[in-house]
Amino acid sequence: MKQETPRWECVLDSKPTMGECPVWSEADGRLYWTDNYGPAFNATDPETGRSQTWPMPLRIGSFALKAGGGTTLVALADGLHDLDLSTGRLAKLFDGPYDQANYAFNDGRCDRQGRFWVGTARLPTSNAPDGGAHFYRLDPDGPNRLIGDLTIANGIAFSPDGRTLYLANCPRWEIPAFDYDTTTAAPTNRQRFASVPEGEIPDGAAVDRDGGYWIAMFRCGRIYRFVPDGRLDRDLKAPVSLPTMVAFGGSDHRHLYLTTGRRQLDAEGLRREPQAGGIFRCDAVVRGLPEPALAAS
Numbered sequence: 001m002k003q004e005t006p007r008w009e010c011v012l013d014s015k016p017t018m019g020e021c022p023v024w025s026e027a028d029g030r031l032y033w034t035d036n037y038g039p040a041f042n043a044t045d046p047e048t049g050r051s052q053t054w055p056m057p058l059r060i061g062s063f064a065l066k067a068g069g070g071t072t073l074v075a076l077a078d079g080l081h082d083l084d085l086s087t088g089r090l091a092k093l094f095d096g097p098y099d100q101a102n103y104a105f106n107d108g109r110c111d112r113q114g115r116f117w118v119g120t121a122r123l124p125t126s127n128a129p130d131g132g133a134h135f136y137r138l139d140p141d142g143p144n145r146l147i148g149d150l151t152i153a154n155g156i157a158f159s160p161d162g163r164t165l166y167l168a169n170c171p172r173w174e175i176p177a178f179d180y181d182t183t184t185a186a187p188t189n190r191q192r193f194a195s196v197p198e199g200e201i202p203d204g205a206a207v208d209r210d211g212g213y214w215i216a217m218f219r220c221g222r223i224y225r226f227v228p229d230g231r232l233d234r235d236l237k238a239p240v241s242l243p244t245m246v247a248f249g250g251s252d253h254r255h256l257y258l259t260t261g262r263r264q265l266d267a268e269g270l271r272r273e274p275q276a277g278g279i280f281r282c283d284a285v286v287r288g289l290p291e292p293a294l295a296a297s
Contacts, residue, residue: 248288
C-alpha cells in the first residue's frame with residue numbers, strides 16, 4: 001500500500017515529554033490532552049493556540065471529560081481522581097488496583113454509553129514479566145479488572161454502534177477485538193482483529209463514523225486505518241517519528257488531530273524534529289465521531 005503524506009498543520013508547538021490522549025470537547029471547541037510525564041492535563045484552542053494547563057502531582061495516563069464541565073476524571077499513577085477545573089484541586093476516588101511499584105494507569109476511553117475503561121502499563125523501571133497489564137472498567141464500586149495478558153494496554157476504542165471493543169496489545173504487534181455487550185459492558189470472544197509489522201509499536205487510537213480504526217504507530221512515524229474486517233485501508237506518514245494518539249475534532253469532525261512525543265529523542269533527533277511533542281492536524285477525509293462524556297454513576 002502506498003504511503004500517504006497528508007498536509008499536516010502544527011496547531012501547538014509545545015514541548016511536552018509525552019503528549020497523549022487527545023479528546024475533542026464539543027462544549028467549548030477545545031482539544032484536551034495530557035503530558036504524561038510533565039505531568040500535566042491540558043486544554044488547547046487549536047484556532048488560537050491558547051492553552052490552559054493543570055499541573056498533576058503524578059504521572060497521568062488518561063482522563064474522561066464530564067458533561068457540563070467543572071470536573072474531569074483523571075487517571076494518575078496512584079489511582080482515579082476528580083479534578084476541579086476551576087481550582088485545580090484533586091479528590092481521590094479510588095486507589096490504583098495494581099502493584100504501583102511496577103504499573104501505572106495508561107490509555108483510557110469511555111464507551112458509547114459513557115462508561116470509562118482504563119488500562120495499565122508496566123513502568124520502565126519494572127522487572128515484572130510480560131502480560132501483567134490489564135484493562136479495567138470503572139464501576140460504582142471502583143475499577144474492575146476484565147481484560148488481561150497485556151504488556152502495555154493501549155489503543156482502546158469502540159465501534160460506532162458500540163458493539164466492538166478494540167485495543168492494542170503493545171509491544172506484541174497485535175490489535176485484538178472483542179464482542180461488547182452495550183447493556184452489561186461485558187467484553188467477550190477475544191479475537192485477532194489486525195496485526196502490525198514486528199517492531200512497530202501501536203499506541204493510541206480512535207474510530208471514525210464508518211467504523212475505521214485509526215492508530216498511531218509510535219517510533220515509526222505512521223498512522224494506520226483499518227476497516228472493520230481488519231484490512232489495512234490507509235497508511236499515513238506522520239509529521240514526526242513519535243506519534244502517540246489520534247482524535248477527531250472540529251465542528252464537523254473532519255480534522256484528525258495528533259499528539260506526539262519527544263521524551264525518547266536524543267539531541268540529534270530533536271534537531272531533526274524540532275516540533276516533536278507538538279499537536280498537529282490534517283484533513284481526515286472520513287468524518288469522526290464525538291467522544292461520549294463520562295456517565296454519571
